[in-house]
Amino acid sequence: MQFMALIYADETRWDALSDDERQEIYGRYRALSDDAQKAGVMAGGDELGPTRDATTVRVRGDETLVTDGPYAELKEALGGYFLFECDSLDDALDWAARIPAAAHGAVEVRPVHVDPAEQQP
């Protein structure tokens, strides 16, 4: 089954890093990605742009309300995700713990919903 590992980290920490430091971190993400690929658990992933580039849309009645910024202003913001194909939640948690941001931020692991109706052949 698939699990989404949502990566929450302090953006100001990233903003403060030098280019070399960022490249080092990207290298660690690539290494994890390669390991997950080799283990056959890598099902996808993306890095999101910073929350200062976020736009939030709501529809209330006939009106579309558009605001700048993320849905929620959190100290640690969603910055990206991995999609892991694992046999169990525990395996997914092991992979999530290897995400570099787990050491200073937090990684939320959530099963991807499977609609029972869609499992029918």
Next chain:
Amino acid sequence: MKYALLIYGDEAGWSELSEEEQAKLRADVMPRWNALFEELGKADPNVGGKELDHGRTAKVVRVVGGERIVTDGPFAETKEVLGGVFLIELPDLDEAIRLAALIPVAETGSIEIRPVQSAGSG
């Protein structure tokens, strides 16, 4: 530009419904989702999307001093919880806003649009 449309909805009402009621509600709103899927597919034939299980199924992992600490989630204790995401290649933010407004959850919750930095599994 690739965009992530993050779907935040209020789960409280939903989780109080029985499975039958949830199935009925899903069926009622399904035609609108199907119309949305068609519209998204027209904008980007390679559109991707995932629906997440309920927030109460979430676990949060942190590594502190080399040790894996797991707590019950979700990470953010917000009224509306991330319930799914679409990943779609679009010409501009205006088009992302137009499509976000067609997501049924936009009428009760919020859709957050974020540019995606890197495509694929990189």
